[in-house]
Amino acid sequence: MFIATLLTDPSNPALDRATVESVRNAWGGGDARWLNPGIAAEFPLEDKPENLWEVWEGLQALGVDLAVLPEANRRKKLLLADMDSTMIQQECIDELAAEAGVGEYVAAITARAMNGELDFDAALRERVGLLKDLPESVIGKVLDSRITFMPGGATLIATMKANGARAALVSGGFTAFTARVAEALGFDENRANVLHAADGKLLGTVAEPILGREAKVTALEEITAAMGWAEADAIAVGDGANDLGMLWRAGMGVALHAKPAVAAQCDLRINHGDLTALLYLQGYSLGEFVSSR
Numbered sequence: 001m002f003i004a005t006l007l008t009d010p011s012n013p014a015l016d017r018a019t020v021e022s023v024r025n026a027w028g029g030g031d032a033r034w035l036n037p038g039i040a041a042e043f044p045l046e047d048k049p050e051n052l053w054e055v056w057e058g059l060q061a062l063g064v065d066l067a068v069l070p071e072a073n074r075r076k077k078l079l080l081a082d083m084d085s086t087m088i089q090q091e092c093i094d095e096l097a098a099e100a101g102v103g104e105y106v107a108a109i110t111a112r113a114m115n116g117e118l119d120f121d122a123a124l125r126e127r128v129g130l131l132k133d134l135p136e137s138v139i140g141k142v143l144d145s146r147i148t149f150m151p152g153g154a155t156l157i158a159t160m161k162a163n164g165a166r167a168a169l170v171s172g173g174f175t176a177f178t179a180r181v182a183e184a185l186g187f188d189e190n191r192a193n194v195l196h197a198a199d200g201k202l203l204g205t206v207a208e209p210i211l212g213r214e215a216k217v218t219a220l221e222e223i224t225a226a227m228g229w230a231e232a233d234a235i236a237v238g239d240g241a242n243d244l245g246m247l248w249r250a251g252m253g254v255a256l257h258a259k260p261a262v263a264a265q266c267d268l269r270i271n272h273g274d275l276t277a278l279l280y281l282q283g284y285s286l287g288e289f290v291s292s293r
Contacts, residue, residue, distance in 0.1 A: 082237065
């Protein structure tokens with residue numbers, strides 16, 4: 001059995017009963033269940049529809065996301081999340097670069113790297129090099145004035161943890177940011193790259209080896225093994241090419257507001273919903289959401 005889930009942006013509800021019933025009837029699905037009126041609904045299916053992506057494309061024009069998943073093992077025990085443009089709404093290195101006066105140049109490199117057009121490690125070294133001599137105190141300034149959380153993230157983590165799950169933040173960014181973001185959102189652990197600094201200034205280098213695509217897969221392997229869980233028990237979320245490894249390996253891999261080349265390689269694509277979409281995909285209803293701490 002499968003479950004079809006339709007959802008939309010909670011800040012701009014665009015899902016109506018007619019849309020849900022139209023898809024359900026076309027696919028011969030079972031009774032629809034509203035997970036959150038106007039925002040998310042689901043219904044069971046015996047088989048995965050052959051015209052899934054055709055229907056998906058039509059719903060995108062309405063501001064509605066669609067996913068079809070196996071009914072079994074929907075609720076996951078591990079959340080593995082990217083940070084930049086996933087748990088937060090910015091790219092930290094771009095914000096640091098803006099403080100260094102090279103924001104537009106670095107942002108262009110970041111966009112290409114996240115779309116898989118550049119080698120991640122080489123692109124990171126180049127961008128970090130441009131931060132040389134930037135006061136280390138700028139990190140705190142950026143965190144306080146430029147960084148905002150992606151809507152729904154704290155609720156996602158609090159709800160999963162209340163149901164026995166573990167949450168890990170795994171970023172190609174920097175520990176100076178992940179430590180603060182992880183603490184604020186309730187992650188159990190965080191992994192990222194280390195920026196080198198001395199005498200109050202950034203040195204323009206990063207510790208090796210760089211935490212990139214393979215390191216995110218390693219995190220999935222290590223955490224599930226340590227907890228005695230299967231990789232199928234994990235849900236991973238990210239937006240960039242360096243997230244693809246963990247998105248492919250996890251039981252659920254969700255491309256959230258992802259770069260086009262990344263989304264095209266993932267079966268679960270959330271373009272309109274926020275991070276609570278990951279709860280709806282697991283079958284949680286609004287009444288089961290847990291408020292963040």
